[in-house]
Amino acid sequence: MDHQILAAKYKSVLKKVRPVNEPMPQDLNPPLERPPLSRDPYETPLSPNPPIFQETLKVTNERLQAVSCGPPGWLSNEEINLLKNIITLREKEIDFCEEERGLLKHSYGKPYKIPVIPHEPWQKKPIPIPKSILPQFTELIRERITTGLYAQSTSSYTSTIFCVAK
Incomplete structure (x- = not known):
């Protein structure tokens, strides 16, 4: 028979946190706006035979090692090459380190306010x-x-x- 031991530190009544049941104002944080697409994704489908991956200044083999392609053998070599080419095409949108990270444009959504x-x-x-x-x-x-x-x-x-x- 398994026994569970639940141990909690004693907290006095003065330190008890009491949540307040207040409704969240509906108009306080408007939903995010979907960014407009620069092109129709269905107009230019992916090539069934993508070129062999070539490194760029931003997308290198070292950086791609951090990208998970699932467990070994889950994707074929052709699928991994296609993924690498898609990442290369979208390299402006991907950040590999903190210095490259940007913030969300205010045209997509304002900073979240917490009442x-x-x-x-x-x-x-x-x-x-x-x-x-x-x-x-x-x-x-x-x-x-x-x-x-x-x-x-x-x-x-x-x-x-x-x-x-x-």
Whole structure:
């Protein structure tokens, strides 16, 4: 007979989080707009005999190793060559690293707004970052700010950050 042990840390009533049942305003975040197609995809179908893949400045064999083509033997060599050619044709739309990543155009959709209810902002003391990883951590944060993944905040909140090596 299998036994499960469920262990949870005791939380006092003062620390209990109570969700608020509030309806989400329907007009707050309009749906994303589908981008117009630059061409009719059915007008120019894929070639049944694509040329042999040739590397470009952006699409290299090293970068294509990161693209999963399923388990070994799932795609034939011809199908893998076709996939490589499609990736080469669409190389402007594919990013292989953070520096190449862009943001969604505002013509497709505005930034998402999350409504909040009036409340007292919480503040938590940050967990100290070990001196041994501080330079790497600082570089990571600067890189993510540069690429637009993180943005400067004017929020009333402070949050703890806990660094874990992966």
